Amino acid sequence: MQQRYTYTAMLFHWLIALLVVAAFTLGLVMTDIPGLTPTKLRYFSWHKWLGVTVLLLAVLRVLWRLFHPSPAYPASMARWQQSAANGLHFLLYVLIFAVPLSGYFYSLASGVPVVYLGLFELPVLFKASTELKPVLKAVHFWLNMLLAGSVGIHVAGALKHQLVDRDGVLRRMLP
Incomplete structure (x- = not known):
């Protein structure tokens, strides 16, 4: 049974x-x-x-990931923790798509x-929209806040596994 992520998966994760x-x-x-300054436009x-x-x-x-599944959780990890980890990972995957797409759509609406x-x-999929612009701005902002909170929970969970449980979960993602 694979105990660690592949180096390619690690590279994707950390990058x-x-x-x-x-x-x-x-x-x-x-x-x-x-x-609206040149610095702000550059940023x-x-x-x-x-x-x-x-x-x-x-x-x-x-x-x-479709062709290289993640390693199994340690047997000592409770089922509810495995379910929570799977749910959080799914949410993180959704957000690493949703946040950039919402920003892209916000730019187009602007x-x-x-x-x-x-x-x-990039293709202009729709014309500027004064109606959509504030909605997409808010969507982009709140998706970012959700991503920041989810990353915080992810990091806290990894540290808990490393410092409290000492079960090797974090080491699976370290080169």
Whole structure:
């Protein structure tokens, strides 16, 4: 029985985690900058690039996961904890798709195209919409808050398994 994640799965996990933290932090910083400055516009571009990259990596991660299942939980782990962990992992997967997509849709509703790395314009799926813009802004914000909270719970659970249970759950994801 496989006891650890594959190195590819670890790479996807840690790279997406790093990019999510960077995008979230940049989102907080850029929205606190008053007015429309060149720095703020640059940060918005970087934020979008991070989001698109997370989305692309999420697709690859799910494809990898389809053919490389995660290792089994330790036998000592209670069934309710396994169910909670599975539910949280499912939610995290949903959010690493939903957050970038909601940001993309918010940009479109704002009438601002997303140009990945300044080179590739993503398709404009719908026209700017003054009705959709505030809704999608709120959706993007609250999905981000849900993602931040879920990541916090995920990290707390990993630390609990490492420091309290000492059952090797965290080591499965460490290279």
